[in-house]
Structures are given as structure tokens and as C-alpha cells.
Amino acid sequence: MRIILASNSPRRREILSQLGVEYEVKPSDFDEREEESDPYKMAMLFAHNKARNIAKDIKDKALVIGADTIVYKDNIMGKPKDKDDAIAMLTELSASTHSVITGISVIKTPEMITITEYEETLVKFKKLSQDEIKAYVNSGEPIDKAGAYAIQGLGSLLIERIEGCYFNVVGLPVYKLSKILEKFGFKLLTI
Template sequence: MKEALILASGSPRRRELLSRVCRDFEVVPSNMVEKEAGSAPPAEYVKMLADEKASEVASRFPSRWVVGADTVVASEGKILGKPADEREAAAMLRALSGRAHSVFTGVALIAPDGGKNVCSEETRVFFRPLSDDDIRAYVALGESADKAGAYAIQGSGALLAERIEGCYFNVVGLPLSRLSKMFEEMGVPLAAQWRDE
């Protein structure tokens, strides 16, 4: 890639993940206003949001590669977004306690020639049973505030999950292997993707 990749997301977690494999990229958050999911299945909803975010930024930088992403947590088909307050965070964690749920991340990759690749990745997360004291203590840490599903698996929330099935990085917010395959499908082979120090 002649010019730096653009990450169409202000998420510090996505920025940190991408920096592990890509030395030269720029962060340009999308100006898109997120729509409600309505009756859309979680996998389709995150694909739509990722596509809209990447497309909005690509319209401003038509000669650049742009990647957009969006992540949601879903339990029994219901999307759990970012909690509005500590009470809602506790309710979300109570609903996830002792059960499995899915984390979906939509990823959209747009090439300088206008080519586009959009997909979604699902990871299953299995929570340990949580007592009310456990939930109160975790919410008090403040990690729930801006996280889908009210937890951060890359932080102290790691203690809530007994196991996962699928991509760990997807739960954090950007499935790196899937993104790599998307680049490959659009003509950038794996051998050209390694980060050079």
C-alpha cells in the first residue's frame, strides 16, 4: 500500500490491535450517526454499521485503503449495546452470568479503486456464574462504561469469561486474521502484510 491505511474508528482498542500488525495507519473516525438495529440480526447489523462507517470516511479519502468496524454483544438474539449507567451495566452482566453469548464484529474494507469487502465474525463467550457482589465489584471498576455488553475481556473482565470459542481479538473489537484474509481476497497477499519494524 503506497499510502497509509485509514482506520475509520475512534476506538482505542481497535487502534491498539491494528498497531500490532500495521505500522503505518491513520485514525479518522467516521461522522456517521449509528442507526438502531431494529429487527436486523446482529451479524447483519454490524456489517451495515461497519460498511457505513468505512464508506463515509472513504468518501473523504477516495485514494486510500479504509477499514471500518463495529462490535455488538448478543444474548438470545437480543443486542446488548453500551450501558447507559451502572444500573444498566449490572443488569447486562446479570443476564450474561453463567451463560454463553455471542460477540459479533462487522468489518468493512474499501480499496482505493472503490472495491469493497464486508463481512462479520462471531465469537462465543461463556461466562462463569456471577454473584450480586461480583457484579457490583466489577461495575465499580468502571470498565463497563463504554463497552458493548458492559465488560472488557482485555481488562479485568477476563475473569468473567470461563472460555471462548472463536477469535479472541474479535471480542476486543477487530478480528485480525479475518481482516488479513479480506486484504488477501482484495489482492494484498499475506506476505505483503507483515508489519516491518
């Protein structure tokens, strides 16, 4: 069965490739505008809308995967607008715990059978000095990342510990995805 990733995220592509999954990339052009204040509902809604945006045009049998990752601490933290915004986000995350919530939606075509769920991981940041924050922001890494950090890069130096799925923080909760795919009869680990 065809597997289609409705995302152009390099991190999501890398995770699927590491799992040995043969897949196609068809980036969704779903316009992410905040429609929901509940971070869990929003992550699932965006993931579903991304998958549906691609699945509606697929006429043969396929599993279309949509995902959306949200950083949440008192409010939803999107991608920083600029360096000052990144500094403000990292200052807020310093010495505290926040949630990373990824909505994941898989749609089986052409029937449009859908399973949408979410995964949550708690991330504890160490206390960051302003020099550390500025050095990290100047690296350029946080600019296109929700919450202004990337756990798989230099951002790993900011994190004291996590509770939950590491891959969820990267952007694609592997265990949750495998359980959803199994419900459609597709196993990631086969003999």
C-alpha cells in the first residue's frame, strides 16, 4: 500500500526514512491559522486537515499521514517571528516544563477512513542564561521551529530531561504512528 506523507518537514521525512518506510511526499498547502484554543484539539485538527487536503485527491489505495506539532506552556507557542521573538520564547521556557503535543492523522483512501490521535511529551528546560539564549538564537536553529528550539540539534543542550516520546518532540511520534498504521493492517516492523 502507498504511504504518503502530507508534510515537507525534513525531520518527519528523516524519521520515516530511518524506519525503512517507502513513502511519497506530497506537502499539504493547508493554511495553519489558529482556529482552536485547546492545544490538543488544535494539533489534531491541523494534522487531520493536512492529511485530508492531500487524501481527497488520491483515488487509489493509500495511507496519508498528516502531523502537526505544538509547543504549549500557558499558551500555544508557534514558530518565532524573528530573533527577538525567539529570545522571548526561550526566556519563557527557561527553568520550566512545557508540553509538546503532536496531532497525528492517518486517512485510508479512497474510503477516507480516518484515525486522528495525539501524543504528548513533557520537556524540562534547564535554567538558561541570557548569553546561552543569545548564542543559541544566533546559531539560526530556532527560527523555523515551534517553541524556538530543536531537540535533535543544538537545542538538546537546553533540555534537562523529557518525559515521554523523544520522536514526538522531533515532530513524528513513532510509536503512536505505528499503532495507528497497525489498525489499518500496515506493520512497520515485519519479518
